[in-house]
Amino acid sequence: MSDVGLELEGERKRRTRRNYTRAGMGCLAVLVALAVLVGGGYVLVTAGMSALEGRFVQAEDFSGPGKGSVLVEVQAGDTSADIAGTLLAKGVVASTEAFTEAAREDPDSVGIQVGFYELRREMAASEALAVLVEPSNLLQSAVTIPEGLRVPQVVSALAKGTDFSARQFRAALRKPGKLGLPPYAKGRAEGYLFPATYQIRPDDTPVSILSTMVTRWRQAAQEADLAAAAKRLGYTSGELMIVASLVESEANRSQDRGKVARVIYNRLETDVTDGLLQIDATVNYALGRDLGLGLTEEDLNVDSPYNTRRYPGLPPGPIESPGDKAIEAAADPTPGPWVYYVTVNLDTGETKFAENYEDFLRYRRELQAWCQTSDRC
Numbered sequence: 001m002s003d004v005g006l007e008l009e010g011e012r013k014r015r016t017r018r019n020y021t022r023a024g025m026g027c028l029a030v031l032v033a034l035a036v037l038v039g040g041g042y043v044l045v046t047a048g049m050s051a052l053e054g055r056f057v058q059a060e061d062f063s064g065p066g067k068g069s070v071l072v073e074v075q076a077g078d079t080s081a082d083i084a085g086t087l088l089a090k091g092v093v094a095s096t097e098a099f100t101e102a103a104r105e106d107p108d109s110v111g112i113q114v115g116f117y118e119l120r121r122e123m124a125a126s127e128a129l130a131v132l133v134e135p136s137n138l139l140q141s142a143v144t145i146p147e148g149l150r151v152p153q154v155v156s157a158l159a160k161g162t163d164f165s166a167r168q169f170r171a172a173l174r175k176p177g178k179l180g181l182p183p184y185a186k187g188r189a190e191g192y193l194f195p196a197t198y199q200i201r202p203d204d205t206p207v208s209i210l211s212t213m214v215t216r217w218r219q220a221a222q223e224a225d226l227a228a229a230a231k232r233l234g235y236t237s238g239e240l241m242i243v244a245s246l247v248e249s250e251a252n253r254s255q256d257r258g259k260v261a262r263v264i265y266n267r268l269e270t271d272v273t274d275g276l277l278q279i280d281a282t283v284n285y286a287l288g289r290d291l292g293l294g295l296t297e298e299d300l301n302v303d304s305p306y307n308t309r310r311y312p313g314l315p316p317g318p319i320e321s322p323g324d325k326a327i328e329a330a331a332d333p334t335p336g337p338w339v340y341y342v343t344v345n346l347d348t349g350e351t352k353f354a355e356n357y358e359d360f361l362r363y364r365r366e367l368q369a370w371c372q373t374s375d376r377c
Contacts, residue, residue, distance in 0.1 A: 059097035065127055066092070066120030071139075071202060074132065076114050080104070083112065087128055091121045098125035108133040115140050116202045139202045145213070147195040147323035148248050150285075154193045154213075154321065164206050172206035179207070180214045184238030191245045191318025192217045220324050229331035233265070238317075244330035245318035249281035250341075252349025257325055258334030259353050263341050265333055268313065272339045275312030282308040285319040294377070342367055346376045 070090045074083055080103040084096035093099045102125045103109035112132045116139040119131055131137050143161030145154055151173070159166040172179070176187040185192055193210065194217035200209065221227075221237070230237045243264050251257040267273050280295055286304035300307075306315040322330075338353040340360035344367045352363045371377030 059101055060095040061098035061125050062094045062122045063124055064122075066123035068121045070119050070121055072117050072119050074112055074114050074117065078112075078114075080109060083132070087119070090119075092119050092123050092128050093125045094122070095125075099128065102126045102129045106133065113138055115199075141200045142197055143200055144197040145193070145195045145321070147326070148320050149193075149195065150320050151190050151193065158206075158209060162200050162204075162209070164209075168206045169210065172210050175207065179211045180218070182218075182237070184236060184241075186317070188317055189214070191241050191321055193321050194220060195321050195323050220327050223324070224327045224331040226327065226331055233331075233333075239314055240330045241322070241327070242314045242318050244322035244327045245320050246277070246279055246281065247329050248322035248326040249320055250279060251326070251329070252343060252351065254325055256341075256349075256351045257329035258332065259336060259338060260341060260351075261329040261333035262336050263338050263353065266337070266339045270339065276310075277308035277312075277314070279308045282306045282315050282319055285315075345370055346374065 070092055072086060072090055072092065074086075078086075080100050081096065084093065084099035084103075087093045087099055088096050106129060109129060109132075113135055117132055117137055118139060119128055141161060143158060145157055149157065155166050155169045155173075158164070158169055173189055176185070176189065179189065181187065181189060181192055189210065193213040196213075196216055198209065198212060198216075204212075221241075226237050226240055230240045233240070235243075243261060246264055247257050247260050251260040264277060264279075267277050268275060283295055283299060283302060283306075284290065286302050286306035287299060300309050303310070305311055306319065308315060336353070337355040340354040340357070340363075341351055342354075342360065342363035343349060343351045344363055352366075354360045354363060367377075
């Protein structure tokens with residue numbers, strides 16, 4: 001064969017190899033595409049099966065009423081998911097999904113109240129929900145402390161309204177640093193256990209209850225802008241609290257509180273009574289007795305810094321717990337010239353104010369005449 005023939009034969013073989021290679025690559029591309037389609041189909045099928053399983057597989061849940069006892073708190077702003085998380089953490093429910101599904105099916109679940117509940121461990125989610133939606137299962141008790149109580153009376157009221165003894169509350173009062181008292185209270189809670197109604201939580205202690213009362217006093221002091229008022233009037237915040245306690249003890253009607261406060265300031269700032277406040281409530285406090293009339297000469301001369309008939313100026317501290325209105329009156333006294341006041345009717349609380357001694361004597365005779373017809377004097 002000639003060289004040309006050999007050359008042509010070689011070229012033919014090379015073309016054949018190139019065509020074979022291109023065909024092979026095309027087949028490979030088809031196989032890869034098929035593999036991708038098949039693989040994609042597998043992924044789609046797997047995802048679809050998982051979704052179906054998620055819809056038909058029941059959330060893990062306990063059965064029955066559970067066992068033991070667990071204290072659970074529902075906090076303000078909690079959603080059903082938040083509550084479910086708390087229950088799961090406490091071992092009450094088996095899964096959050098079980099509880100949220102139960103809540104979704106019960107319209108009463110939106111009315112779950114904030115507070116503490118006693119549940120059991122390993123409860124069926126529906127049974128746990130049944131406890132939470134029933135308001136009577138809310139664990140709390142309320143104690144009302146009225147205005148004008150002294151510390152021993154507050155302690156007595158708290159002991160009656162809680163599971164703690166008076167002795168436990170007295171022990172807590174011996175730890176003033178834990179109660180949040182202001183520095184000017186000098187470690188004494190008198191006047192700073194604010195009168196209000198308190199919800200007692202299951203996890204409360206005597207210290208936490210008393211500190212809550214002091215916190216509530218701080219709120220009242222801030223609302224009255226006590227510190228700024230003291231600076232404006234030329235007194236300390238502690239002195240204004242003493243005045244507030246005197247107002248609480250002396251004023252029987254809301255409209256009289258500001259006037260009583262003004263009389264106290266006028267007596268402190270003028271020489272009409274030589275700085276003597278002459279408030280019988282302070283004498284009773286010095287004697288450790290309840291407020292009232294009928295003080296003897298011996299009583300009025302008791303040697304105590306709280307005896308404002310004997311010692312000029314304010315007593316060393318508050319004599320009882322003032323409420324919002326009394327604190328506001330001490331911070332913002334009614335303008336006026338009065339230096340005397342007399343409650344002329346103890347039933348109605350009617351009080352008359354005077355700027356001279358003659359009018360005071362006239363009002364006192366009016367009280368004496370009223371007392372002739374009443375056994376309250």
